[in-house]
Amino acid sequence: MCMMCSVTYATVGAGLLAFSPGVPSTTATTSPQTLTSQVASLQRLPSAIAAFKMPTLTEPQWLKDQNATELAAAQAKKAPISRVVTYDVMTKGAITASFAEFRTQANATLNDGRGWTRLGVSFHEVASGGDFTLVLSEASQMTSFSSGCGVDYSCRAGRYVIINQDRWQGATPSWNNAGGSLSDYRHMVVNHETGHWLGHGHASCSGAGQPAQVMQQQSIDLQGCAFNAWPTASELWSSQLGITV
Ligand SMILES: [Zn+2]
Structure with a gap:
């Protein structure tokens, strides 16, 4: 001293x-x-002050979810709707699901503030001649759109954004086994297949526990990621619409 x-x-x-x-x-x-x-x-x-350590605080999941929702809402506000994307709707094959419910829920998903509207677009259903065609298809009819489509999953082929009726009604075993809800699956699958039309390919899980990108094939395997039905910030671009990040 x-x-x-x-x-x-x-x-x-x-x-x-x-x-x-x-x-x-x-x-x-x-x-x-x-x-x-x-x-x-x-x-x-x-020395006592120097030795004092602040406790490590961990955000609970509900707070992370709330913050993510608020962030998405804030981003939605920041992106004024400047462009309208139109789509028409059809069915293919034998349909047992409610077509009215499909149209209502798909439109709600497409225009949800957490979704692709953050690109600054809105989605309007039209009777015919839309920018793309949204399809609810019997599983066995999936391959009629493209040899690249299979009977097990949903698909996008050219202008067609095709939702497999079996997946619409029952999600997938891996999704259900991981505790995912059917309503979230429906949001996810509509956003994912529309994402292909917007110009996106597939994404991989960015890290264990991270929210999956909506373009990850969550129907097949979450790869350690958490369910996420909505496009992440890094997915907010569209080569189809000429919108960059
Ligand atoms: Zn896909």
Whole structure:
């Protein structure tokens, strides 16, 4: 301990003790031994403060979800709707699901503030001649659109954004086994297949526990990612519409 330090601490310590409200005055009656002991306590403060560590705080999942929702809503506000994308709707093969419900839910998904509207577009259903055609298809009819489409999953082929009726009604075993809900699956599959039409290929999980990109093949395997039915910030571009990130 250097002499100047001792003098400085002693001076500051005495000053603090003299002017601290609620602390008994030590100026007139405190013995030199008591004062020395109090100054020694003050001298230990810097190392005690340095040794103090802030506890590590972990955000609970509900807070992360809430923050993500608020961020998406804020981004939705920032992206004024400047372009209307039109689509018509049809069925293919034997349909047992409610077509009215399909149209209503698909339109709600496409125009949800968490979704592709963040590109600054809105989606309007038209009777015919839309920019793309949204299809609800019997599973066995999927291959009629393209040899690249299979009976097990949904698909996009040219102007057709095709939702496999079996997936619409029952999601997939891996999705269900991981605890995903059917409503989230429906959001995801409409956003994913429309994402292909917008110009996107497939994405991979960016890290365990991270939200999956909507263009990840979540129907098949989450790869350690968490369900995510909506495009992530890095997916907000469309070569089809000429919109860059
Ligand atoms: Zn795909």
